[in-house]
Each structure stands twice: as structure tokens, then as C-alpha cells.
Amino acid sequence: MEPFKTITSLVAPLDRTNVDTDQIIPKQFLKRIERTGYGDFLFFDWRQTPEGKPIPEFVLNDPRYKNARILVAGKNFGCGSSREHAAWALSDFGFRCVIAPTFADIFFSNAGKNGIVLVRLSEEQVDRLLGNAQKVPNYQVTVSLEQQEVTDGQGFEASFEIDPFRKFCLLEGLDDIGLTLRHAAALDAYETEHDHAIWLKAK
Amino acid sequence: MSSKTLFEKVWEQHIVAEPKGEPTLLYIDLQLVHEVTSPQAFEGLRLAGRKVRRPDRTIATVDHNIPTTIEGRLNIVDQIAATQIATLRKNCAEFDIELYDVNSREQGIVHVIGPELGITKPGMTIVCGDSHTSTHGAFGALAFGIGTSEVEHVLATQTLPQSNPQTFRISVEGALPRGVTAKDTILAIIGTIGTDGATGCVIEYAGSAIRSLSMEGRMTICNMSIEAGARAGMIAPDETTFSYLKGRRFSPKGTDWDRAVEEWRKLPTDPGAKFDRELVIDAAALVPYVSWGTSPGMVAPVTSAVPDPAGAASEQERKGFERALEYMNLKAGTPLAEIAIDRVFIGSCTNGRIEDLRAAARIAAGHKVSSHVSAMVVPGSQTVKSQAEKEGLDRIFKEAGFDWREPGCSMCLGMNPDILSPGERCASTSNRNFEGRQGRGGRTHLVSPEMAAAAAIAGHFVDIRNWEVREEVTA
Secondary structure, eight states, X not given: OOOOOEEEEEEEEEOOSSOBHHHHXXXXXXXXXXXXXXXXXXXXXXXXXXXXXXXXXXXXXXXXXXXXXXXXXXXXXXXXXXXXXXXXXXXXXXXXXXXXXXXXXXXXXXXXXXXXXXXXXXXHHHHHHHHHXXXXXXXXXXXXXXXXXXXXXXXXXXXOOOOXXXXXXXXXXXXXXXXXXXXXXXXXXXXXXXXXXXXXXXX | OOOOXXXXXXXXXXXXXXXXXXXXXXXXXXXXXXXXXXXHHHHHHHHHTOOOSOGGGEEEEOOSSOOSXXXXXXXXXXXHHHHHHHHHHHHHHHHTOEEEOTTSTTOBOHHHHHHHTTOSOTTOEEEESSGGGGGGGGGTOEEEEOOXXXXXXXXXXXXXXXXXXXXXXXXXXXXXXXXXXXXXXXXXXXXXXXXXXXXXXXXXXXXXXXXXXXXXHHHHHHHGGGGGTOSEEEOOOOHHHHHHHTTOTTSOOHHHHHHHHHHHTTOSOOTTOOOSEEEEEEGGGOOOXXXXXXXXXXXXXXXXXXXXXXXXXXXXXXXXXXXXXXXXXXXXXXXXXXXXXXXXXXXXXXXXXXXXXXXXXXXXXTOOOOTTOEEEEOOSBHHHHHHHHHTTXXXXXXXXXXXXXXXXXXXXXXXXXXXXXXXXXXXXXXXXXXXXXXXXXXXXXXXXXXHHHHHHHHSXXXXXXXXXXXXXXXX
């Protein structure tokens, strides 16, 4: 996982609430067995017509936001299906950060496993970012994970909360299984004892 | 000893380690695996040279992209889907995991077969790379959906680092009126608290209306917890739970059974235990619901009309409503009962169990599907299918003009060939009405199995409370 410290980038404004993972990556692309190559399918049904023509009004087709690495959206981003493909698609497309008032739990976890920083700001702050990104040409913001703040150099400054351990993992780009295996002895001991609980056996 | 909630008891029994400043490391009793969210996890294990730690605590089946016709299953035309299924087969063989394959007499939707086989048990921690894993919470298990990285983590370590969620008790008190089902109850709850109303929470459903539900009804409720944003939904185990589990293939037997029940009886929330949040719902006030929009919180009583976006609580909500109405091709003020439908889907992990099929068959018996509607029934599992056939439900459905299919997730998410065409409108017993969920451009209305069956026959939504039942169906 690629470590995340600070990025400065164009901001793509996705002015919608309850963006579900079915929209982020539609089901027909979940049949693949690979972990990469999902960027082309990101927001597929919103990006192109059934005939395969780009829909120019959609934000990711707008040349003003080309190469944006920060996405700003409305509340409850990433709701619905647990498909990690949503995080893979965002990451593969080039996004390293999503800013929204709230995120759905499973998506929140999946994003973290793929080095995507999710920043929760208030609805008012998100509205300002959405407005600025739509109105101000070449609008860029800086997201500093170390400082836990979002700034635009034009007066917008917001700090955000993040769980310290999640922050540490994102800063270092750490692999979870490796971290868990630090507890191998505790796990062995627990499991030996736990296996006596016949009422919790699967089979 | 302090009073504890059901959730707290299950959580505490599964703590492997509580490293300072880090999430709790939780032991996972059972992982369910299917073809769609597992290939990259197994590949990750191979690349790192890791094994599956506990194949005996892991089971697999094919459900998401499997066709629901016999011919379709024998020869899967979609080569990418076929490869994914073949990959699961190969992975299960390589890592020694029991697979309920397409030709198994117990194949089915992962959340239907776990309980059916008696693998799901009270007090367990259960995960699956599928958000509807919350279904298993109906047994008093802590069950939640995870992403593929976490699937790999559990395969490798049988644990997951988890931060402590909040607890939220929703008590549904009183008796559900006639014609009002578990599905209506959960749709009402989501409509009340919103699709992010329980984010970060584990819900415990309680109250006399929940207690009086069958296991099937409880599973329907817990299944859609995720649609309210919850990490999991749980219901305390009781006699209904034990009598459902007794005698199932992987349920404990003999003295082990007695010992297990003794332990399971300790699980319900203690009197006086505190929840972070509480909500009480009056069962008597519930009615049959229909979703009208593109989010499961967009629901309204069948007797009402499509709401006016002008009445939305905020500017953001108004925009969301308008967009939903445009996608759904609906006008504010249209009575829901006047909305004509093209398709009906009865099935899914929400409503594809035997009781759901019995309820739908009772409505369909002696009637005919409307000439402009195409309706299908997809049993949740082979076990459900054979039971339904034993009871003659397949005959009732077929005589009424429903298509009787092989088990799988089918048109709940349209990963297999069962999809809506653009613009088609469907009354569906599934769980999500997102844009394109059942096929690009398709329009989904979420309802109970009874409401779906009645809509198939009438050709539009109807208030099931006024339905003429022509033949009583006896099991």
C-alpha cells in the first residue's frame, strides 16, 4: 500500500448524496478475478451512455477536472454493497482522497486498505469545496494527513478527525495481516481455548 | 456483574487482543465465501505464501453470478463469470474449503444456506465479503459484511481488527397488523432513520413484534440493517431460534445440543443494560410499504402517493428526490397504487426463503399474472426449492404464470443473465433500489413477497390488505 502524507491536487466536485458502490463500480465489472484495471469502469453508467458515448455533463468527463486526485461528494458516500472493487476503481482512476460529510462503514474500511484517505468535513465545509471546485478555475486543495487539515491557500482551512491508528497505517502504508501476526502467540492461545466452545463451532 | 447487551456479550467473548491505541483484534468463528469477492483474496494468500488458517471455519458456495436456468447453468455463456466460478472451485480445492457447488443439493445464496445447514449459530462472529451478511444476526450472531482485503485477512488469521461500534436498540412493540410483514417493518425503519441512520452502529432489534416473528422474518429484518447504514443487526436467540436450529446438519447433537442451548440462553441483553441509542416503533401503526426512489430510505405507504420534492427537509435532499423521480420516471402526487409494472422478482437473501415463497404463493393461488407482466420466482437455495416443490408451491406459481427458477442471487443485483431492460419497472422483494441495480436503466420498487405477488397479478401495486385470497395454501 502506497503511504500517504500530503497531496495537493485539483478537486473533482460530485454534488450528490448517498453515492452507492453500485454507481462507483457497476456489477458487470465484478466478475473479473484481478485486483487492478478497474479505473476505466469507475462511475461507468454515469460516465457514458448505453451506446458508449461520454456524457459531457458528468464531472469526470469535464476536462477542467482531468487528473484530479481528490473527489468531493455529499453525505453517506460509499453506501450499499461491500465490493472493494469500488475502492480499487477510485484508486486505479487516480483518486487518493475523498472528502464528504459522512461515509458508509464498509467502504470506509475498504478505502483505508487501499491507501485512500477519507476526510470527513461538515456539510457546510463540503458545500464550500463543491462550490469552489465548480466556480474557481483550476481549484486546488492540499490535504495533509500529518496535520489533519484541508487548505486551499485562498482562505479555506478545515481540520479533520481521524482514528490515530488508521492515520498511522495510512502514513506508513502498512499491511494489516502483518500487523495482526504480531499477536500470533495470543491468537494461538485464544484459539486453543475457544475451540472448546462447541456451541460456536461452524461444523 | 454489570448488565450487558447481546452485542457486548458476543464481542467480549471474541477478543483475542486489545493492543493499546489500536482496534480490537476479534476472533471470527465463521467465514462464508462466494465467487465474486474472494478471487483476489486467495490470490493475495498465494502471493504471500500464506494458508487458510481454519478451513473448518470456512464454507463456500456459488450464488452471485450463477444463471438461474438449468441450461444456463450447464453452459455458462458469460466467459468472465464462468472463469470466476472455476476460480472459486480451484481455490476451494487448493485451500481445502468445503464448497456447495452448482450441482450440490444444498447450493444457494450464502445467507440462506448458512442458517439452513445449521452452520450459523447464536453467539458466533460471522463475516462474508457481502454486505448482507447482517442476515445471520437474526440468530444472535454478530455478523457483518467485509471487503476483499478483509476476506484475505480472515482467511489468513481467522481474526479481524475492529473498532468498537455504538449500540442502537430498535424496539418494535405491539402486533403487526394483518398484511404487514417483516419486510414492511424494516422498510419503515429505514424510512424513519434514513440510509445513514445507523452508520457506525450495531442494531439490536427487540420488542414484542420482533419476538413474534419467525426466523425467516427475523432474517429479513437483520438482512436490511446495512440499508440503514448499520454494521450489523442482531436479535436475541430464544425458543424460536432453538427450534429452528435443532436437528439441522451442523447443529450440535445430543448432550452437545443441551450444552449449546444452555450457553445460548445467556446471550440476550440483560435487564438494565445501556444502549448508546434507542428507538421505539409502534407496530400497530405500520402498513405495507413500496419504495418509490433510488435509495432504500425512499419508501411510502402503498396507500399514499409519490412525494413532492418541495417537501424535502433540505436542499441536498430535494436534489436527491428530484434526481430519483427523474430516474424512476415518476411524478410527484401519483398514487403508488396506480404505478404499473413490467416485471416482478421474488427471491434474494432478503425474501427468498420458504416462508416468503409460501406467502407469495398464497396470494398467487387461483389468479393469473397480468398479461403485460413478466414475473419470476427464484428460491434462495436448493433446499428451499425442493421444499417448495414438495409443498406444491411451484405448481401454484407456474399455473399463475410465474417463471420458476434455479437458486441464486439472480435479479437482486443482476450479475447473472437475469436483468431488467432499460426503462423496465420491477416490483422486487430484494433489498436495493439503487440506479441500475437490477440492470442499467431499470427501475426497482422494493416490496414484501405478498405485495410483489399481488402486483404481478394486478399489473400495478395494490394494497395487500384488500387482496382476495382464492385458495388457502397448506404446507
